[in-house]
Amino acid sequence: MDTESGPAVARLLRYLPGGPLSGPRHLSPSTMAAMGTIVAKVSTALPDFRHPGLERVLQWDPRHADRVVAKLAEHIDEPDRRTAIHAAAADAWARVQNLAAVLPSQAVHLDLTDDNLIRSSEGRLPMPDGVIDFGDLTTSWAVVELALSLSSMLHHDGVEPHHVLTAVRAFHAVRPLSAEEAEALWPLVVLRAAVLVVSGRHQASVDEGNDYAKAALDREWRIFEQATRMPLPVMTHFVKNALHGRRACPSRCTRTLPAARPRRRRHHPPRPVHRHRLHRPRSLARSRRRGPTGGRRARGRSGCGGHPVRARTTHSGSGTVSRFSCHGAHRCRSVARPGRRSARP
Template sequence: MQAPPAVDEKQAANIAQQYYDVVAQVKSLAGERDKNFLLKTDQNHLWVLKIISQSEQLAEIDVQVQVLKHLQKQACKVKTPVAVASKTGHDWERYQQGEQAWNVRAYTFLEGIPVNQVAMTYELQRAFGVTAANISTALQTFEHPILERVILWDVMRLNHLEAWAQEVSGRDVLDVFILSFFKHFNVVVLPKLQQLPQYAIHGDLSQSNLVVSADNECAIDGVLDFGDMVKAPRVVELGIAASYALDTHLDMQISLQHIVAGFESVSALDEVEKDLLMDVIVARLVQRIVITTWRAQRFPENAEYILRGTAHAKAVLAALLQHEFVASRYASESTS
């Protein structure tokens, strides 16, 4: 793991002028691995300039450009950013600063209100399901070799986190459950998921990656950040979205009904997918807790950003386990 590139707003403005031939007002944006900047160009366009972590492969950069082009051709029912080519027509450029060098790319800024800044409602939860269905449908025909890579946020590879979980685990009830869940997932859940059709999925339909318009805070208007795309069954897309949509202030069972209803208003789920949904939700909550806790210990200077959703994940998982319809599903594993 590497810290984000050490590039400031002045340097970002120079990069925008050098590679995109624009004079821009620059504002730094939050980021975990990359350094991101909001550009307001001299033509009043809003772009995002991304200074990419040195750990990112060229194929990872390419897939994030190609998927935006694919979704534009598909006329996806939710808005997504549009890739911006450099002044020489390239999808990305190489920026040199002394002995350091980073790849940079740009794309249009998706205006709207991030979902994490509005109140969660049953109607908005339904919109999470609708969005998961629309995005997974639009991505079914997208192909790229990099989608077969191994990444930590791939639910299908949850077992890769078991050692990290043991390292950061405490002794409370939630920690004990998390450690026990790996066995259930590996033995019961993963074989069933592997039998389902695998497609490209967004892989991170989180509250910070979704926006609503000021006119309707209960309808998701756009989707950001395709950096965690993998191949997986579409129920994984839905389960990931649901893990972020669930809220401890709302009834969990009713919430799940709304999320599933939203998805099925676009595309029906079969009984196997419905049965696996809770396991995928829990798997994503486990990822969110384990990965962020482990990373924050190693990058304390960025811990606030890394841990921004961890408390929510813990609260939702704890609330789910208090419901009999969830707790009974894992009773044998947690006591074995």
């Protein structure tokens, strides 16, 4: 086509090779990091984009999450789930409102989820390198792009809240987050999860033949459960640590223990040399069955733990008595043991 600055060539692609990241498949840390990187690149490409159609109200815009939850929560039949949605959304909304005035706004894609990030068909691990579905393009808080992408990771197999911090670090490396955006990030994830649950229930109730909406109900509730698995202050602390390059503590963490002191090397004196056979260690004393005078080595009988002993037998009116005494220089007590009673001749 001809433009004021000269001819321009436009290319229309019907599809991108590869496929989406949707489904319960496991997301590796490198895949989540790639998702954070591509979300950050889209975010850095849209700040200067202007169009009259951007100023509109969308159900998926977290700036209107409080009204969406209040309007559609009645479609949740389970009272306990409805109460949990109201409580989590109210807490998250209060935290976001305290920061809303200082959060930067710009044009956002508003749907950079695992359904709209296209993975490359090459390579062993799925790596996103394409974006589709710009139908929700609007003006909102810039940090919303990352929050919506994080929420879409929480339903995948084996993914826990602290695992998605890999994507936060990758996003921050390309498009740095301010302190206020880091504070508002996880409350926005919770608001997104609450909106998904109430919107899905509403859609399934008004359109009973919508199999797509019904199939997503369990997935959306799992996202909400994972988003609220840890308290908001804890996850916000983990997000801030991730921005400073510190690893997050897992959900089953305990208090940090002090560093262990280096072990001192103790000096052991050399063992004495046992030259006399009566002063040999017990293990050596056991090696011979009889002592120097022919007495039995009765371990424990003389109370000395196996020294050579001398046995002396005496006869009395009450019977035979065997007395064992330690032989040699040892001054161990002697022990008398009664023998078998026998009549004297």
